[in-house]
Structure formats: C-alpha cells, structure tokens
Amino acid sequence: MQTQNFFLDRPEMRDYQLQGHKISLDLHPDVFPPSAFVVPFAQNIQINPGDRVADIGTGSGILAVMAAQQGAEVWATDTSEASVRNAKENAHKNQVDIQAFAGSFFGPLKGKFDVIIANLPQEILPEDYKLDLGDDLSQTINGGKLGNEILVEFLKIAPEYMHATSKLYINVGSLSDFKSTFQLIGQNYNARMINSYALPNKAFVEKNIAFYQQLNAEGKIHIFQEDGIWKAMVYPFELKLKSA
Template sequence: MSRFVFPGVYAPQEDTALLAEALSDEALGPGTRVLDVGTGSGELALTAARRGARVTAVDVSRRAVWTTRLNARLNRLPVRAHRGNLFGPVRGRSFGLVLANPPYVPAPPARHAPRGRSRAWDGGHDGRLVLDRICRDGPALLRPAGVLLLVHSALSDPDRTLDLLRTGGCKAAVVRRRWIGFGPVLRTRREWLRASGLLDAAEEQEELVVIRAERPL
C-alpha cells in the first residue's frame, strides 16, 4: 500500500500496528460504516477501506486530513476525510465500527492546550484529556452490535476506560497488549513521570493496550 506522510503528521507506529491487529479480527461486511477518529496519515482508514468498508476519517490537523486524502487517492480507495474536533464532523451519524488512536501520553502542566505536532500525543496531566471524551461520546455513535476499538498506554489508566465504556452501556474488555521501548516523547518525560508516580523507577518500557467495546443489540 502506497503511503505518504506530510511533515508534522503522526506517522504509523507501534500503537497503529496494534490497533490494526485488532481491526483484522473484526468482521467487516461490504459497506460497513467505519469511523477513524484521529486518523493521522490515514493508515487504519485505508486498511478498513481495502476490506470494502465505507470509511470516514477525522483529524484536528489540516495536514493529517491532506495526508489521508492524498493516500486515499494514491491507493484508489474511497475514504472521506474531514477536519474537526473528534466527533464534531459526524454528529448525528452512526457506525458499525469506530477506530480511535487518540493522544494519550501524560504531559506536565501547561498554560495552554496542546498545539502543533504535540496534539497527536499530549493527553493532559493524566493522559485522559481526549480519552475521557471518547469514552463518554463514542458509544452513542455505535449502531446496535457496533464496536469501538481504542488504543492507548497503560500509563493512562485502562481500568478507567473500561469503567466509562461500561457505564455508557457497552461490553468492554482489553483484547490486545504489547510492551514497547520508550519513544522520544516518553524518554524526555521519564523523570517527570516517575516524580508524578505514573512510572516506576525500574520501568524502561511502556505497555500499550487495545480496548474493544461493543454496543448490545
């Protein structure tokens, strides 16, 4: 699959690959409506489109939207990409599958909300600035028996994700786990994470999880 990533756009990494593995387990019938929120370069959106799904991709970054549109054209895949804040561009619609790889890295206190490239990874002081919104609003976008697949770090409290999704009426469970070495962002925040109690002194790896939530029939 041809892929281009504009400078400043989140390129597919280990979390993308882990979410793609979970996606491969889902039955996508022809025409299944799929939403990829926080699409980045469009990697997951294109993967779903290749399986015959009708895919809508959303990202807050203009460059990410341009990248996704370009990659869809290069691969001759029907992906519609929109710029917007999470579920804003698809308000009132429903989907059989929602994919989410949001910003989830805990960040030191700042005067302003994340800007520029950091919007792709900074998740507020506990990593849940965007995660809580997805858990709160995501289930309402699912059709009966629809599925939400969400990837994030174990540093940003998977148990809270499970609790919120279950409170929203979904069956929810962790379906994928993977330990990876610290990337550039976590390496620069290692001491702050330890001082904040989010990371043990001996830890040198991060655990990623994929959570699957299903709306009952």
C-alpha cells in the first residue's frame, strides 16, 4: 500500500459496505473523502433503531448515512458548507433522511444524544502545504500545531450533549500529540479502546518527512517505517461519561 492523498482530482462514485448495508457515495474534490480507517471504525459503532445520533465532522456523510440506515434519527455538522451539501446529497442518494448543518462541533444542535460520532481532523500540516491547499481545504484536515487541538476542544464540550448512557465514538491518531489526548480521555471519560491499526501516512508527510521526524524525535507524535513506508497508528475509542 502506498501513501494516500487526501483530496480527489475529480468527482468519483464509491461504494462501501458498513454493518451489512451498501452505501454509495458521490465524492467531490472540495470535500474530504472517507479515509482508510473509516470502514474498520464504523464496524465498531453500536447504534440502535430510534437512537438520537450526532455525526460531528460529517464530511461526505458516510457515517451519518450508516446511522440512518440503522434506523437512527440523525443530525450531522461540518465546518465546511461543501461537506454539508455533499452529506445531504449522499443521504438522498441512499434514500435516508439526515439533518445536516454548517457549524463548529455541535453547531445549532440541541439536547442530549444517545450516540455521538466525531471523526475530527488530527493532522499537523506544514505551513507550505496549508498554503497550497488554501483555507477552505486545509481547515477540513488541520488539527492545529500538535494535531490534537480540535479533538481536545471537542472532548471538553461533548459531555454537555451526553446523558448517563450516551456513547461517544472517536479516533485518536498518533500523527498528533496523542499522549495528551489519552490523558484527557482518562480524566473525563470511561474509555474502551475498540481497535488499533497502523496506516500509511498521507503523501504530504512523505514529502515533508524531516519535519515529522523531528516531531517524532521530540516525542510529540509517533510515526514509524514498515517495509519502507512511513506509518502512524489509529486508535478508535468508545467513551462514556464517568459516574458522578
């Protein structure tokens, strides 16, 4: 497997199988397409018919569509207007209903949710790559100086939208300050790691490998070579609120 690019050069249609359902997606160059870890992540998300589900950072809408196919009532948000349009388009394509809105984190959403899914940016982007992408695209994948700033901010506010039995599903990537993310999770949640896997880094990591090797040497991220390919770890979690 080779390094992966983030964005498409042209529109594509892709099919996925998630929890026994086929999902067909129309994907566009201005929307972050599903990454390699989305399918194994999705297989571990537990959703019951009638659940209130919030999909935060919906992107193409793949996880929101999956939740709706499971019989859930689904709301989705994304900071990208293009992503919100694409999520609605893909819900219609798969003949399910979702409510999608532009906004940071929960945006206009109110109340408590039974299931919250948050597939948030955790990439550390070199400055020249951010300039190449432009503001609109870079904001969809840029996790801040140490990669985990957005996820950490989200983890601090998510309890406001959870009840005693709510489940929160997130990914933590080692191409970020994952150790401090783990620490925050342990302080605020009952956590269950539901999987772990190594994935090839994106092409821009290979092109700027000295930058990332320095962060690796400083212990701020964890990347490693396997068969000549630079990889990072992904750790999916199911989180619940700690009892009072």
